[in-house]
Amino acid sequence: MSNAGFACEVCKAKQPKGFENLTHGEGPQGNIDYFIMYSAAVIVGYTLIMSVKYLVKPKENNRDHIKNLILNDSNFSE
Numbered sequence: 001m002s003n004a005g006f007a008c009e010v011c012k013a014k015q016p017k018g019f020e021n022l023t024h025g026e027g028p029q030g031n032i033d034y035f036i037m038y039s040a041a042v043i044v045g046y047t048l049i050m051s052v053k054y055l056v057k058p059k060e061n062n063r064d065h066i067k068n069l070i071l072n073d074s075n076f077s078e
Contacts (some may be wrong), residue, residue, distance in 0.1 A: 012020045015027035026032050
């Protein structure tokens with residue numbers, strides 16, 4: 001893996017503890033920045049969990065579900 005994605009020595013010194021060597025720039029500056037970061041992480045985590053849940057068990061058992069229009073041959077027989 002290349003070092004292009006990691007912070008340089010100057011940027012490492014400016015970033016707060018725990019966030020050093022992640023990226024170029026200064027990192028979070030105040031409490032609102034941490035709130036935004038953690039909120040985004042929670043939203044992404046929830047979205048990931050729900051997408052895996054509905055991929056594993058999609059709950060498409062209803063007879064009037066739209067997939068049954070295609071899967072039933074009787075709807076397309078002439």
